[in-house]
Amino acid sequence: MLSERRLEVLRAIVQDYVGTEEPVGSKALTERHRLGVSPATVRNDMAVLEDEGFIAQPHTSAGRIPTDKGYRLFVDKLAGVKPLSSPERRAIQNFLAGAVDLDDVVGRTVRLLAQLTRQVAVVQYPSLTRSTVRHVELLALAPARLMLVLITDTGRVEQRMIDCPAPFGETSLADLRARLNSRVVGRRFADVPQLVQDLPESFENEDRGTVSTVLSVLLETLVEETEERLMIGGTSNLTRFGHDFPVMIRPVLEALEEQVVLLKLLGEAKDSGMTVRIGHENAHEGLNATSVVAVGYGSGDEAVAKLGVVGPTRMDYPGTMGAVRAVARYVGQILAES
Amino acid sequence: MLSERRLEVLRAIVQDYVGTEEPVGSKALTERHRLGVSPATVRNDMAVLEDEGFIAQPHTSAGRIPTDKGYRLFVDKLAGVKPLSSPERRAIQNFLAGAVDLDDVVGRTVRLLAQLTRQVAVVQYPSLTRSTVRHVELLALAPARLMLVLITDTGRVEQRMIDCPAPFGETSLADLRARLNSRVVGRRFADVPQLVQDLPESFENEDRGTVSTVLSVLLETLVEETEERLMIGGTSNLTRFGHDFPVMIRPVLEALEEQVVLLKLLGEAKDSGMTVRIGHENAHEGLNATSVVAVGYGSGDEAVAKLGVVGPTRMDYPGTMGAVRAVARYVGQILAES
DNA sequence: CCTGGCACTCTGCGCTTTCGAGTGCCAGCA
DNA sequence: TGCTGGCACTCGAAAGCGCAGAGTGCCAGG
Numbered sequence: 001m002l003s004e005r006r007l008e009v010l011r012a013i014v015q016d017y018v019g020t021e022e023p024v025g026s027k028a029l030t031e032r033h034r035l036g037v038s039p040a041t042v043r044n045d046m047a048v049l050e051d052e053g054f055i056a057q058p059h060t061s062a063g064r065i066p067t068d069k070g071y072r073l074f075v076d077k078l079a080g081v082k083p084l085s086s087p088e089r090r091a092i093q094n095f096l097a098g099a100v101d102l103d104d105v106v107g108r109t110v111r112l113l114a115q116l117t118r119q120v121a122v123v124q125y126p127s128l129t130r131s132t133v134r135h136v137e138l139l140a141l142a143p144a145r146l147m148l149v150l151i152t153d154t155g156r157v158e159q160r161m162i163d164c165p166a167p168f169g170e171t172s173l174a175d176l177r178a179r180l181n182s183r184v185v186g187r188r189f190a191d192v193p194q195l196v197q198d199l200p201e202s203f204e205n206e207d208r209g210t211v212s213t214v215l216s217v218l219l220e221t222l223v224e225e226t227e228e229r230l231m232i233g234g235t236s237n238l239t240r241f242g243h244d245f246p247v248m249i250r251p252v253l254e255a256l257e258e259q260v261v262l263l264k265l266l267g268e269a270k271d272s273g274m275t276v277r278i279g280h281e282n283a284h285e286g287l288n289a290t291s292v293v294a295v296g297y298g299s300g301d302e303a304v305a306k307l308g309v310v311g312p313t314r315m316d317y318p319g320t321m322g323a324v325r326a327v328a329r330y331v332g333q334i335l336a337e338s
Numbered sequence: 339m340l341s342e343r344r345l346e347v348l349r350a351i352v353q354d355y356v357g358t359e360e361p362v363g364s365k366a367l368t369e370r371h372r373l374g375v376s377p378a379t380v381r382n383d384m385a386v387l388e389d390e391g392f393i394a395q396p397h398t399s400a401g402r403i404p405t406d407k408g409y410r411l412f413v414d415k416l417a418g419v420k421p422l423s424s425p426e427r428r429a430i431q432n433f434l435a436g437a438v439d440l441d442d443v444v445g446r447t448v449r450l451l452a453q454l455t456r457q458v459a460v461v462q463y464p465s466l467t468r469s470t471v472r473h474v475e476l477l478a479l480a481p482a483r484l485m486l487v488l489i490t491d492t493g494r495v496e497q498r499m500i501d502c503p504a505p506f507g508e509t510s511l512a513d514l515r516a517r518l519n520s521r522v523v524g525r526r527f528a529d530v531p532q533l534v535q536d537l538p539e540s541f542e543n544e545d546r547g548t549v550s551t552v553l554s555v556l557l558e559t560l561v562e563e564t565e566e567r568l569m570i571g572g573t574s575n576l577t578r579f580g581h582d583f584p585v586m587i588r589p590v591l592e593a594l595e596e597q598v599v600l601l602k603l604l605g606e607a608k609d610s611g612m613t614v615r616i617g618h619e620n621a622h623e624g625l626n627a628t629s630v631v632a633v634g635y636g637s638g639d640e641a642v643a644k645l646g647v648v649g650p651t652r653m654d655y656p657g658t659m660g661a662v663r664a665v666a667r668y669v670g671q672i673l674a675e676s
Numbered sequence: 677c678c679t680g681g682c683a684c685t686c687t688g689c690g691c692t693t694t695c696g697a698g699t700g701c702c703a704g705c706a
Numbered sequence: 707t708g709c710t711g712g713c714a715c716t717c718g719a720a721a722g723c724g725c726a727g728a729g730t731g732c733c734a735g736g
Contacts, residue, residue, distance in 0.1 A: 023698090025697065025698050025699085026698075026699080027697080027698075028697095028698095037709070037710085038709070038710055038711075039698095039710095039711095040709075040710055040711065040712090041708085041709055041710070043698090043699070043700075044700095044708090044709085046699090047699090047700080057698090057699085058718095059716095059717065059718065060698090060699075060716060060717060060718090061697075061698050061699050061700095061715085061716050061717050061718080062697080062698070062699090062717080062718075063697080063698065063699095137477075137485070139475075139477040139485070147475070147477070147487070149485070149497070157497060159487070159495065159497065233595060234595070235573060235591050235594075235595065236588060236591035236592040236594075236595060238591070239587060239588040239591065249577060250574060250577040253573050253574035253576070253577065254574045256573075256574075257571060257572070257573065257574060361729090363728065363729050363730085364729075364730080365728080365729075366728090366729095375678070375679085376678075376679055376680075377679095377680095377729095378678075378679055378680070378681090379677085379678055379679070381729090381730070381731075382677095382678090382731095384730095385730090385731080395729090395730090397685095397686065397687075398685060398686060398729090398730075399684085399685050399686045399687080399728075399729050399730050399731095400686075400687070400728080400729070400730090401728080401729065401730095
C-alpha cells in the first residue's frame, strides 16, 4: 500500500495539474505544497507512483500528469465532495423554482449545470417506467372511439386514441375509469401490467373486448414511452478542453449527438449515489479522454432519471461532484412539488 | 460594371477556394480553369476585383480569398442552385417517410440536413400561429372540469385543463364542441380569435360563463404556444471549420446554444424563397465567420416554419442551397400527408 | 488590351542551436 | 531505513537562420 505521504503527493499532483493544465515537476510541487520534504524525496515518491501506474510522464524529463488510474484513486480516496456555498445553493433554488413546466425544468437544469461546472451538461427526462401514475383519464370522443390520457407524477402527459371493437356505454366507461384509477394511481408504471391484468374478467361479455383493447393500448404506451429523451447543453465549454483540442473535441461532439450513446452512458451509472467514470472507463471510444459524473434524481426517494456532466478527465472532481449532487437534489424537490 | 471575364475569374476563385481552403493564385487559376487568358491578365483582373472589395489577400504575396462581398456576388449572380440527384432525392423521401410523429419528423430532418450538407442543421418546429386547426376536442373530466385538446394539421397536440365557473351539461358540451369545430376546423390559428368571438352570446345565460372561460383558455393556448421551438444537429461538423478553428468555433457554439439567437436568425429569413446571409450580414457577432442558408417550409403553400444550415462562409453554396431546398420541400410533403 | 518577363516579397519548412525544467542516481547523514 | 543535496544527463520548446517556392506588381512589346 502507498504511504500517507505518497498519497499526499498524488493529491498535490492532481490538484496542480487540474489547475495549471501542465505537467507538474518535483520542485514546483514542494514549493506550492507544504509537504515537509525535499524535491529529491518527492522524486522518489513519484517514481513509485509511476511504477504503480498512477502518474505518467508525457516524455522523458517532463513533469508528471495523473493517469486515469491516478484520478480514480484521487476520486475514491483523496477527494471529498465540495459542497456549494449557500448563496450558490440559493441561486440554484431560485432559478429552478421559476420553471413553468417539465420542459422548462429540464431546460433550466441543463443550463444551470453547464454554467456551474463549466462543462457539458446532460439531463435525462424523467422516465415513465419509474414514474408513478398520477391520473388516468378515459374519454369518449365517439361511441366507439376513446382517448386515453396518462399523467405522471413528474408532469409528463401522454395521450392515445383508441378505436374500440364495439360501442362502449357511458356507464361502462365511468366504471372502467373508476376501477382503473383505483388500481393504478400512485403506483409505479412498471407495476401497472400486473395490477390491471384481470380487469377484463369483471366486465360484461360485450364490453370485454373494448376493455382489453384499452388495456393493451395503455400497456403499449408504457412500453413505447419508455424510450428515453434527454437534453444537453454547454457544448461551448468543450472549447476549454485543452491545447490539442481539435483532435479531442470531434469524437466528443459526435458522441454527444448520439442520444443512444448518452443514454447508455447514463444508464451505466449506478441507480443511487454518484457515479464517476474516468477516461477509458467509458465504454464509448470517443469519450476516452473525458470523465462523466452522473447521479440519479427523482421526485421522491427513488431516482426517476439521471443527470450529469461530461468533461475532460482533467477536471475539478470535488467541485463538479458537489454541483451535480446539489442540482440533482433541487431538481428532485421541484419535481416533487409540482 | 465588371466585365464578363472578371466575373468568371471571381467564380473560379470562389470555387477553388471552397474546394482547397487555400488562397488561390493567378497561375493555379489558369491551370484549373479554361479562362483563355494568361496568368498576367488574370493578375490584372484580380487587382481590379480586389480594389472593388470582392477578394482580398491574407498577406502580401499570397493568393486571394473571396470576401463576404465576393461571396454575395457569387451567390446572387454567378451560382445557381444545384439540384440533388434523383437517388439522393429518393433517399430523402424514404428516410423522412419513416417518421412516426412530429418530433420524429423534425429529428430526422435535422439529421438528414446535417448529413447532406455536412454542416450544422437547424429546424424550427411548425409554429402554431401559422398552422391550421385539424380538430378541437372538449372533454368533461368532472362536472365543472373540462379538458381542451387542440390538434394541428402539422401533428402538434396541446392540452389544457379548464376549471369552469359552473357545472356544464352534457348537451351543452356537445353543442359547444360541435359549434367550435364547425367554425375553426381548417382555419389558421391566427384567425381563430375573430371566428369564435361571438360564440358565448348564442348560449343560455347559465352556460355563458363557462363558454367564455373555455374560449379564453383556447386563445391563451394559441398565444403561449406561439413560443417557437427548434432542434439543431450536426455540431460535430464544426470541426471541419478550418485550420484556425479553435478561435472560430467557440462563439459559434455559444450562439447555437442560445435558442433566442437562432430563432431570430431564422426569423430574419424571408418568408418565401431562400435566404442566404453571409458572414457579417449576420447580426450576431459570433456568427460573423459563418453563413446561414434558410428557407421556409410548410404543409401547404404557406410556410409554417423555417429550417436551414449554419456553416463557414467558405461553403459550397449551390450544393447547400440545393440540399436545403430539397429537404424543405419533402418535409412539407410529409407534413401535408400526416 | 493582352502577354511574357523580371525583380521583389513574403510565408512555410526544415535545420541547428540554445536553454532550462525535470529526471535518475549516488553517496552521505540521521 | 529513509531523507537529502549534488550532479550529470535527457529531451522538448523556443529562437534563429536560410532556402525554396508561390505569388505579386509592373513594364515594355505585340
